[in-house]
Amino acid sequence: MSLVRGIRHIRQRAGRTSPTWALKKTLVSMIVLGSMSYLTVGGVFAIFNGTTSNLGSTVASGTLALSNSVNSGAACFSYGTGSTGNANPACSAFFTNGTLRYPGQTVTTTIAIKNTGSLNTQDLILYAPTCNSTTSPSAAYVGGTALCGSSSGLQMYVQETTSSGGAALKCLYPTGLTTCAAAGASFYNFVHSAFSVSNYLDLGAGPAAGATRYFTIAIILPATALSAMQGEEADFSLTWHAQTTP
Amino acid sequence: MRLLKKLLLVLTPKGAAAFLAGGGTFGSFDELAAAWRKAHKQEQKRVAAAYVPRDHGLYRAKKILLALMAVGAAAYFMGDGTFASFSAETSNAGSSIASGTLTMTNTVNGGTTCFSYNGVGNVNPNCSAVLTLGNLAPGTFGGTTTGGVAVSGSSQIVVANTGSIDAAKFYLYAPQVTGTASANITDNATASATIGGSVAVGATSITLASGLANALSLGTQVTLSGTSETVTLTADAAQSATTLSVSPTQFAHTTSNTVTYPIPFNIPVNALQNPIGAGQQVIVKQSTHSDIFQADTAAPIGAVNVHVAAPLTPPSFTTYTGNAGGTGASISTIDCYDSRTTVGGITGADSGTNVKGFDTTANNQLCGTLLMSVQEVETGGQTYCWSGNGSSPESPLGMCTAPVSTSLTSPITSGNSVSTLALGALNGNIRSGDTLTVTEGANSQSFTVSYDGTDTVAAAGSGVNATTLPLTSQLGHALPAGTVVTVGSGGSADTMTTSAAVLATATSLTFTSGMPHAHVSGETVGYSYPGGPYDRFYSGAGTIPVSTVTANASYTTSATVVDTTELNTLNGDQTNDVANFDTLHPSSGEVLLYPPNGYGTLNTTAPVWLGHSGSSNSTRTFYVSVYMPKPSGSNQNFLQGLSSAFGLTWHIDQL
Numbered sequence: 001m002s003l004v005r006g007i008r009h010i011r012q013r014a015g016r017t018s019p020t021w022a023l024k025k026t027l028v029s030m031i032v033l034g035s036m037s038y039l040t041v042g043g044v045f046a047i048f049n050g051t052t053s054n055l056g057s058t059v060a061s062g063t064l065a066l067s068n069s070v071n072s073g074a075a076c077f078s079y080g081t082g083s084t085g086n087a088n089p090a091c092s093a094f095f096t097n098g099t100l101r102y103p104g105q106t107v108t109t110t111i112a113i114k115n116t117g118s119l120n121t122q123d124l125i126l127y128a129p130t131c132n133s134t135t136s137p138s139a140a141y142v143g144g145t146a147l148c149g150s151s152s153g154l155q156m157y158v159q160e161t162t163s164s165g166g167a168a169l170k171c172l173y174p175t176g177l178t179t180c181a182a183a184g185a186s187f188y189n190f191v192h193s194a195f196s197v198s199n200y201l202d203l204g205a206g207p208a209a210g211a212t213r214y215f216t217i218a219i220i221l222p223a224t225a226l227s228a229m230q231g232e233e234a235d236f237s238l239t240w241h242a243q244t245t246p
Numbered sequence: 247m248r249l250l251k252k253l254l255l256v257l258t259p260k261g262a263a264a265f266l267a268g269g270g271t272f273g274s275f276d277e278l279a280a281a282w283r284k285a286h287k288q289e290q291k292r293v294a295a296a297y298v299p300r301d302h303g304l305y306r307a308k309k310i311l312l313a314l315m316a317v318g319a320a321a322y323f324m325g326d327g328t329f330a331s332f333s334a335e336t337s338n339a340g341s342s343i344a345s346g347t348l349t350m351t352n353t354v355n356g357g358t359t360c361f362s363y364n365g366v367g368n369v370n371p372n373c374s375a376v377l378t379l380g381n382l383a384p385g386t387f388g389g390t391t392t393g394g395v396a397v398s399g400s401s402q403i404v405v406a407n408t409g410s411i412d413a414a415k416f417y418l419y420a421p422q423v424t425g426t427a428s429a430n431i432t433d434n435a436t437a438s439a440t441i442g443g444s445v446a447v448g449a450t451s452i453t454l455a456s457g458l459a460n461a462l463s464l465g466t467q468v469t470l471s472g473t474s475e476t477v478t479l480t481a482d483a484a485q486s487a488t489t490l491s492v493s494p495t496q497f498a499h500t501t502s503n504t505v506t507y508p509i510p511f512n513i514p515v516n517a518l519q520n521p522i523g524a525g526q527q528v529i530v531k532q533s534t535h536s537d538i539f540q541a542d543t544a545a546p547i548g549a550v551n552v553h554v555a556a557p558l559t560p561p562s563f564t565t566y567t568g569n570a571g572g573t574g575a576s577i578s579t580i581d582c583y584d585s586r587t588t589v590g591g592i593t594g595a596d597s598g599t600n601v602k603g604f605d606t607t608a609n610n611q612l613c614g615t616l617l618m619s620v621q622e623v624e625t626g627g628q629t630y631c632w633s634g635n636g637s638s639p640e641s642p643l644g645m646c647t648a649p650v651s652t653s654l655t656s657p658i659t660s661g662n663s664v665s666t667l668a669l670g671a672l673n674g675n676i677r678s679g680d681t682l683t684v685t686e687g688a689n690s691q692s693f694t695v696s697y698d699g700t701d702t703v704a705a706a707g708s709g710v711n712a713t714t715l716p717l718t719s720q721l722g723h724a725l726p727a728g729t730v731v732t733v734g735s736g737g738s739a740d741t742m743t744t745s746a747a748v749l750a751t752a753t754s755l756t757f758t759s760g761m762p763h764a765h766v767s768g769e770t771v772g773y774s775y776p777g778g779p780y781d782r783f784y785s786g787a788g789t790i791p792v793s794t795v796t797a798n799a800s801y802t803t804s805a806t807v808v809d810t811t812e813l814n815t816l817n818g819d820q821t822n823d824v825a826n827f828d829t830l831h832p833s834s835g836e837v838l839l840y841p842p843n844g845y846g847t848l849n850t851t852a853p854v855w856l857g858h859s860g861s862s863n864s865t866r867t868f869y870v871s872v873y874m875p876k877p878s879g880s881n882q883n884f885l886q887g888l889s890s891a892f893g894l895t896w897h898i899d900q901l
Contacts, residue, residue, distance in 0.1 A: 048348035048900040050362035051369040055893035062381035062591035086883040118591025244383040
C-alpha cells in the first residue's frame with residue numbers, strides 16, 4: 001500500500017501543474033526514442049543478402065631449366081648440385097689440358113642442351129665468361145704466346161647438329177654456313193666478343209620445352225702454329241644461357 | 247438498440263455490481279437499471295472525497311479505458327451473434343503475407359550458373375574458379391591447362407540478381423577466412439630423435455639413430471641437446487630420413503644427445519565458415535602475439551580442426567587460448583597463397599618440386615607479382631575499371647590496362663598495304679596508339695592502332711526525321727552519349743547528338759532527335775569524342791584501324807596478335823597485384839560496386855545496385871584478367887614452378 005501511495009504522491013507532484021511537467025514529457029519521449037533506436041539497430045542485420053564466391057582460382061608459373069650433357073655423359077641440371085638460382089657452374093669441362101698436342105690437330109666435343117622445363121626457350125646464348133692463359137704444367141718448353149690473347153693462333157667453331165655428333169644443321173661460329181669450315185674462326189675473337197650475358201653468341205630460339213639441341217665444339221691448333229705457342233694453355237669456360245623472352 | 251444499451255449497462259463494473267447486489271434475480275432490465283441507478287448514487291456519495299476532477303490528468307484516460315473495457319466485453323459476449331434479428335456479415339479470408347527473395351548467380355565464361363542458395367544460408371562458396379591458368383611465363387599473357395591447352399589470361403563473370411528484391415548494395419572482396427580457436431592451441435609440439443653418430447664442431451650433416459616422425463622442410467630449426475644449440479636444415483628431410491643436412495654446428499654432440507624437431511599439429515577452431523586450402527597460410531593471433539602456420543591438408547567448411555605442417559621456426563607464443571564461445575585467439579588466412587607445383591606445366595617437364603632449390607613460397611611472392619584487373623563492361627556503354635592498373639586514379643573511359651592476346655581472322659599478304667586488322671575476340675582492352683604485334687613463326691610486324699573518326703552510312707540509309715543511322719562497319723571506337731556526329735556533307739549535312747553510349751562494335755548510332763535530311767549509302771559519318779583516343783574493351787571479333795603500312799610477310803589466321811603497349815605498361819607495374827587486392831579489399835574493405843552510368847563514371851546515389859530478377863539492371867558483367875609481368879632487370883627465377891591460389895567473393899545486400 002505504501003508503494004501505491006508513493007506512486008500516487010509522485011503522480012500528483014508530476015501532474016500537468018508541475019513545473020517540471022514539460023521537461024519530464026521530453027525525457028520520457030527520449031526514453032521511448034532510445035528504446036526504439038535500440039530495437040531498430042538490432043533489426044538492421046535482419047535483412048536479406050546473398051553471396052557467391054569463386055574460390056580456388058589458380059595461376060601457376062611454368063619452369064625453364066636446362067640440362068647439359070657433354071659427350072653423351074651424365075646430364076648436368078641448371079638446378080643441380082652446386083647451382084645457385086638455376087645457374088649451375090659445375091658441369092663437366094669440354095676439354096682437359098694436354099688435349100691438343102701438335103699443330104694441325106683438331107679436338108671436338110659434343111654437347112646436348114635439353115630444356116627440361118615447361119616453357120619454351122625464346123633465346124639461347126653462348127659465351128665464355130673466363131679465359132685465362134697459362135702454361136702447360138708438363139711443358140718442357142714455353143713459347144710465350146698467350147692462347148687467350150690477341151696473338152693466339154687458336155681457332156674454333158660451334159656447329160649445331162641434328163643429334164649428338166649427327167649431321168650438320170647450322171654453323172653458329174663462324175656464321176653463314178651450314179657446315180662449319182674445318183679451319184674454324186678465331187678463338188680470341190670469340191672469347192673477347194662473347195664473354196657475358198650482354199655480349200654473347202646468339203644461338204636463336206630453342207630448345208622448346210622438352211626438346212634438345214645438339215652442338216659440336218671444335219678447338220683447332222692450326223698447322224701453321226708457330227713454336228711460340230708451344231707449352232701454352234688456355235683455361236676457359238663456356239656458359240649456355242636460356243631465357244623465356246627473345 | 248435499447249436492449250443493447252441495457253446489456254452494456256450490466257456489463258459495466260457498476261452494472262455487474264448492481265446485478266450481484268440484487269442477488270442476480272431481476273424480472274427485467276428496467277428493474278436492473280433501477281438497481282444500477284441506486285447503486286450508482288450510493289457510489290457517487292462514497293467516492294465523493296476521492297473524486298478525480300475533470301481537469302485531472304487521469305480523468306480522460308479513465309474514461310477511455312472504461313469505454314474500451316465495455317466495448318471489449320460486449321464484443322466478447324456478442325461474438326456468437328445469436329440474436330433473433332437480421333444480420334449481415336462479410337469476411338476477407340485467406341490473406342497471406344509472403345517474403346521476397348534476394349538471391350544471386352555467378353557465371354564464369356558462360357559456364358554453369360552458380361546459385362547463392364545452393365550454399366548454406368544463401369552463401370555459396372563453391373562457384374567455379376575464375377581462372378585456372380598454368381605454365382605462365384613472365385611477359386606472356388595467358389598460359390595453358392595442365393593438358394597443355396592454351397588458356398586466356400582473362401575470364402568473364404556475369405553476376406545476376408535472381409531474386410524478387412532489389413539489391414541496394416553490391417560488393418566485391420577477397421574471401422579471407424576468419425574464425426576463432428575453440429580450445430587452447432598446443433603449437434609447440436615436438437618430437438625427438440637420438441643422434442646416431444658423433445657430431446663434430448662445424449658438421450653440416452647429422453646422422454640419426456632412427457628415422458624422422460615427419461618430413462621437415464629446408465629452413466626448419468631443430469635443437470641439439472648436450473651443449474644445446476639450434477641449427478637450421480639446409481635441405482628438405484623426408485619422413486623416416488636418418489640424415490639431416492644442417493647449418494654448421496657450433497658444438498660437438500655425442501650419440502647420447504638428441505635432435506628435437508617440430509611436428510605437425512591441429513589447430514582447434516570453431517566451425518569454419520569458409521574453407522582453407524592445403525598450403526594456405528593460417529595466421530593465429532592473440533593480443534600482440536601472432537604466428538603463421540601452413541595448412542598441410544584442406545579444411546572444408548564446418549571443419550573444427552585445421553591441420554598445419556611443422557613450423558619452420560618455434561612459434562612466438564605458446565599459450566594461445568580458445569573456447570567454443572568464439573572469444574579465443576583469432577584464426578585467419580591470407581586469401582592468395584603460393585605453393586609449389588608438383589606437376590610440370592607440360593608432360594614430363596620440371597615442376598616446382600624439381601626447382602625448389604631456387605624458387606620460394608616464402609611471403610607469397612607470386613601472389614605479389616601477378617597483376618590482376620577487374621573491368622566492368624555493360625552493353626549500354628557503361629564501363630568501369632574496379633581494380634588493377636587504370637583504377638586508381640580511374641582512367642578515362644573507365645578502361646583498365648588489360649592485355650590482349652588474340653589471332654587474325656583474315657590473313658595478311660606480304661607486300662600488301664594494311665590499314666585494318668581483322669581480330670578475333672578481344673580478351674582485353676585496346677586503345678588508339680597502342681602497338682599490336684603480329685607474329686607467326688620467325689616473322690613479326692608491329693602495327694599502330696589509329697583513330698579514324700569516320701564511318702559511312704550503310705546501304706539501308708535513313709529517312710527524314712530518322713533517329714537511327716545504320717553504319718557500314720563497326721565504329722571501332724567507344725562513344726559516350728552526347729557525341730556530336732556529322733552526317734553527310736554540303737547542304738544536306740546534319741549535325742546530330744548521340745542519345746546513348748555505344749561500344750566500339752556498334753554498327754548504328756541513335757540520336758536525340760530526328761535527322762532533318764535523308765541520308766543514303768556511302769555518305770560520310772564523322773565524329774569526335776571527349777575523353778581521349780580510347781578504343782575497344784573486351785569484345786567480340788571485329789576489325790580495328792591501324793596506321794597504313796606494307797606487310798613485311800604473309801600472316802595466316804594462325805598468327806598471334808599481342809597488344810605490346812598494354813604489356814609494357816604492366817611490366818612496370820609493381821602495385822596492382824593479387825596480394826595487394828587482398829590487402830586492400832578483405833570483407834571489411836570491400837569494393838563498393840556502384841552502378842556505372844557512363845564511361846568511367848558511377849552513379850553513387852543509385853538506390854539499386856543490382857536490380858531484381860527481370861529488371862533492366864539485374865545483371866552486371868565483369869572481366870578478371872591476370873598477367874605475370876616481366877620487369878626489366880634481374881631474372882625472376884624465384885617465381886618458377888609456383889602456383890598462386892586465390893578467390894573473389896560477390897555479395898549483395900537488400901539495404
